[in-house]
Amino acid sequence: MIEENALIQEQTVDLFFSDFFEVEPQTIETYGAFNISLVSDLPLFIDPFLLFNSKKAKYRKLHDEIIHYLKFLKEKSVCGDISDGLLKRWYQFHEVKQTWLGFSEAGNKGRGLGKDFAFALNQNLNKIFSDFGQEKVTKASHLEKLCLIKEGVGRDNVSDFTTNLIKEFLLNYTQDFARKYIHKNYRRAVAIEKVRFNYQTESWESDTFDLPWYSGDYAILTPSDILTKDETWINKSDLISSFAEIPEAIPDDQLRAQVNNYFLKMLPKSEVRKTGKRREKEPTAKEKREAAVRTIEQFPEVIDYFIKYKEDNEDAATSISADKVAFSKYLFIQKYRELIGNLAASTRFYSLKGDTYQEAYQRCLFLKDVIENKGGHRIFYDSKGVLLNLHEEAVHILYRLCWFGTVFDVNREVDNGRGAVDFSISRGRDDKSLVEFKLAKNSKLKRNLQNQLPIYEKASDTQKSVKVIFYFTAAELEKVLKILEALGLLNDERIVLIDARQNNKPSASKA
Numbered sequence: 218m219i220e221e222n223a224l225i226q227e228q229t230v231d232l233f234f235s236d237f238f239e240v241e242p243q244t245i246e247t248y249g250a251f252n253i254s255l256v257s258d259l260p261l262f263i264d265p266f267l268l269f270n271s272k273k274a275k276y277r278k279l280h281d282e283i284i285h286y287l288k289f290l291k292e293k294s295v296c297g298d299i300s301d302g303l304l305k306r307w308y309q310f311h312e313v314k315q316t317w318l319g320f321s322e323a324g325n326k327g328r329g330l331g332k333d334f335a336f337a338l339n340q341n342l343n344k345i346f347s348d349f350g351q352e353k354v355t356k357a358s359h360l361e362k363l364c365l366i367k368e369g370v371g372r373d374n375v376s377d378f379t380t381n382l383i384k385e386f387l388l389n390y391t392q393d394f395a396r397k398y399i400h401k402n403y404r405r406a407v408a409i410e411k412v413r414f415n416y417q418t419e420s421w422e423s424d425t426f427d428l429p430w431y432s433g434d435y436a437i438l439t440p441s442d443i444l445t446k447d448e449t450w451i452n453k454s455d456l457i458s459s460f461a462e463i464p465e466a467i468p469d470d471q472l473r474a475q476v477n478n479y480f481l482k483m484l485p486k487s488e489v490r491k492t493g494k495r496r497e498k499e500p501t502a503k504e505k506r507e508a509a510v511r512t513i514e515q516f517p518e519v520i521d522y523f524i525k526y527k528e529d530n531e532d533a534a535t536s537i538s539a540d541k542v543a544f545s546k547y548l549f550i551q552k553y554r555e556l557i558g559n560l561a562a563s564t565r566f567y568s569l570k571g572d573t574y575q576e577a578y579q580r581c582l583f584l585k586d587v588i589e590n591k592g593g594h595r596i597f598y599d600s601k602g603v604l605l606n607l608h609e610e611a612v613h614i615l616y617r618l619c620w621f622g623t624v625f626d627v628n629r630e631v632d633n634g635r636g637a638v639d640f641s642i643s644r645g646r647d648d649k650s651l652v653e654f655k656l657a658k659n660s661k662l663k664r665n666l667q668n669q670l671p672i673y674e675k676a677s678d679t680q681k682s683v684k685v686i687f688y689f690t691a692a693e694l695e696k697v698l699k700i701l702e703a704l705g706l707l708n709d710e711r712i713v714l715i716d717a718r719q720n721n722k723p724s725a726s727k728a
Contacts, residue, residue: 232256232557232618233550234438237431238399242550248394250438251542252550253317255431257617259549260610261318262376263383265360266450267443267538270531275386276443283382284358286414287342288350294343306421308335310381310411315437318444319373334374338363345517354521356528361451365513365520375449385412388426391438395429405430446541450534451527456520460509466522476516483508548605549614552596556587557618573642573650574681580619581652581685581713594717597689602719604689612654612687613639650681657688663700666712685713 234253235242245252253259268280290307293299299307309332312319341363342349350358364375380387388409395404407428411421428435448454456463464480467473484500500508513519527534587593596615597605605611617640640652655662666684688694697714701707 232554234429234436238403238429238436240398244398245394245438248398248438249440249442250390250394251318251441251444251546253436253438254549254618255317255436257614258317258319259545259614261444261446261542261545262373262449263318263379263439263443264445264449264534264538265375265379266527266531266534267445268379268383269357269359270534271442279383279386280357283360283379284350286382287358287360287363289414289416290339291342291347291349294339295347299339304332304335304339308338310377312377313380313384313387313437315435316380316387316439317436318439319376334378338378345514352521354518355524359451359524361449362520362524365451365453365456365523381411384409385424387437387439388412388424388428390440391428391436392426394438396427399429403429403431405435407435441542441546442535442539444542445538446545450531450538451524455527456513456523457506457509459523459526460513460519461505463519463523463526466526467519472516472518476512476519479515480508480512483511544605547599548596548611553615553618556593556596556615573644573648574683577640577642577650577652578683578713580616581683584616584619584685585713585715589716589722592722594719594722597717598719607656609639609654609656609659612656612685616640616652616654616685650683652683652685654685654687657686657693657697662686662697663704666700666706667704683711683713685715687715687717689717691718 231237232254233242234240234255235245237255242252251261265280265283268276268283271277293303293307346363349362352358360379361375404427406425407430408423408425410423412424413422414420415422426435428437430436460480464473464476467476485504584593588596597607599605620642639654641649642652643649653665655665659665686697688697694714694716698707701709701712706712
């Protein structure tokens with residue numbers, strides 16, 4: 218056991234901010250920042266509601282500044298059409314990729330806030346939410362309100378927009394840490410655009426900051442207490458799922474009746490049988506969601522009552538987000554470091570050579586061996602042996618970390634017009650392989666195995682792909698084997714099953 222630990226320590230792979238800049242993780246923790254990975258984005262987001270609800274005056278001031286900027290945009294939008302140039306200057310922002318947070322699980326290159334977001338936000342300020350900044354129902358104005366109607370405007374957009382509007386704060390926050398704890402050899406003076414908005418010249422200003430520098434770019438730290446995981450506190454999913462309860466909170470009898478009546482009209486009508494008799498048909502969950510969306514579009518004031526409910530339960534926002542961030546620290550930092558240490562202990566793992574399929578496939582097999590035979594399964598369980606509440610993004614990030622330092626182009630969620638595949642591994646135009654990950658509990662597993670990769674292969678012009686399935690119980694294994702047998706894939710080498718059970722593994726002292 219001592220020899221194995223020594224080997225793992227010797228083969229440690231740099232993954233996190235603390236590793237690259239030689240700072241103790243506890244120093245970052247004490248400072249209040251999240252110890253980001255400089256290999257892969259982590260699925261955390263800045264939640265503007267946590268700024269609004271904070272006990273820290275500096276955070277509340279940041280929220281006030283966000284609303285001030287949105288009021289400026291609203292004033293301009295109602296005065297007349299905004300030119301394409303000003304729309305780009307005022308509304309469109311690059312993702313602040315240097316925070317290493319968000320949706321991009323391969324590296325840190327996100328989409329940013331483009332034309333669609335700019336158009337939707339401008340339209341919402343100009344037409345749908347013309348009372349923005351003068352709300353009478355809610356305690357305050359909220360950026361998230363502007364993102365609750367339009368499709369394609371979600372948590373990543375809210376977080377990206379918030380990050381850009383508080384970028385100067387984050388840069389100063391990081392600069393202060395860097396000057397105090399990071400050696401000057403690891404820092405660089407960086408000129409950065411769109412740091413603060415000048416309301417007199419109506420333009421964004423640039424500035425220079427002394428920041429941590431690695432591999433041709435700077436890095437930004439973010440305070441843990443303004444981060445959340447999964448969804449921001451005010452989000453569209455909650456709005457739609459709780460829609461039936463919202464009208465009851467509307468004190469205006471006339472508006473409440475109009476909302477309820479319109480919602481019922483938007484639901485599908487009862488069916489008429491061939492006999493001519495009418496049969497009442499219970500609307501599906503999808504039909505109810507669609508009816509709710511149309512009703513909200515017709516009566517956007519309903520959103521104010523939803524936000525008021527969220528404001529009235531503001532303390533839950535802080536505690537829930539804190540729990541989610543704590544879980545992320547446990548999983549993505551502590552547990553992943555352990556598993557990557559196990560992988561690094563294999564002298565061949567990070568020096569594999571071959572074409573994209575061979576490297577992708579061998580990495581899957583190494584991952585399988587570490588999880589099944591070397592104690593790596595423990596990454597998926599808490600200290601009491603209880604299975605963590607995992608989503609597929611957890612294994613996506615894990616696999617991305619397996620490619621650290623590679624010369625291959627490893628892309629996550631490649632949209633080829635027929636959907637998005639988990640990973641595309643390529644080297645040049647003629648060598649490309651696909652890797653797809655699934656949890657055995659996925660209810661659509663059979664359909665995905667039957668249809669997904671063949672479609673991706675055709676659209677990506679490749680015939681090389683691997684499907685990896687993680688299972689955590691004997692029942693899940695039985696389910697997977699039955700599906701593979703039914704599809705004639707039982708002995709297909711492109712299917713890699715990874716046994717992540719803990720009740721069939723050697724004890725920790727022997728692992």
